[in-house]
Amino acid sequence: MIEILKEIPFFSQLSDEDLEAIAETVEMQYFGPEQVVFEEGDYGEEMYIIKRGKVNVIRDYAIIAELSDNAFFGEMALVSEEPRNATVKAMSDVEVLVLKKDDFKRLLETKPSIASVVSYEVVKRANQLS
Numbered sequence: 001m002i003e004i005l006k007e008i009p010f011f012s013q014l015s016d017e018d019l020e021a022i023a024e025t026v027e028m029q030y031f032g033p034e035q036v037v038f039e040e041g042d043y044g045e046e047m048y049i050i051k052r053g054k055v056n057v058i059r060d061y062a063i064i065a066e067l068s069d070n071a072f073f074g075e076m077a078l079v080s081e082e083p084r085n086a087t088v089k090a091m092s093d094v095e096v097l098v099l100k101k102d103d104f105k106r107l108l109e110t111k112p113s114i115a116s117v118v119s120y121e122v123v124k125r126a127n128q129l130s
C-alpha cells in the first residue's frame, strides 16, 4: 500500500512515517463501467482518490465534471456535513483509494499541505454548483 500512496500526488508532501500511518487506514475499491460509487443525496462517510480510471460527476441528470487519475471526490459532504451534492459513476474500470471520514478530517487538521489542496478544490467546485 505504501508504494501505491507514494505514486499519488495528493500525498506527495507527506513523510514516509505519515504514509505508513495512512496506509493503515485506507483501502482500495474497484468499480466497473457504469457502476455507481454513490448517489446525490446520500450521506457521506468516505472520500475517494482515483488511482486509475475515469468517473463522471452527475448532478440533476447532467454531467458536471469528468475526473480521472489522481483526482479526488467525495470530500465535500465530509467537509460540509451535507448530503452528497452529486452522483459519481465509473466510466471505465476504476481503482480508488478510500479514506474514511474521521481519517480524512484528521489529515486536514494535521497536514496543511493537504488542507490547502482540498479547500482550493472545495471552493472551486462549490462555486461551480451555484
Ligand code: CMP
Residues within 6 Å of the ligand: 044, 057, 064, 065, 072, 073, 074, 075, 076, 077, 078, 083, 084, 085, 086, 087, 088, 124, 125, 126, 128, 129
Ligand atoms: P460530495 O458532495 O461529497 O459528493 C459529490 C462529489 O462530486 C463532491 O463531493 C465533489 O467531490 C464532486 N464534485 C462536485 N462538484 C464538482 C465539480 N464541479 N467538479 C468536480 N467535482 C465535483
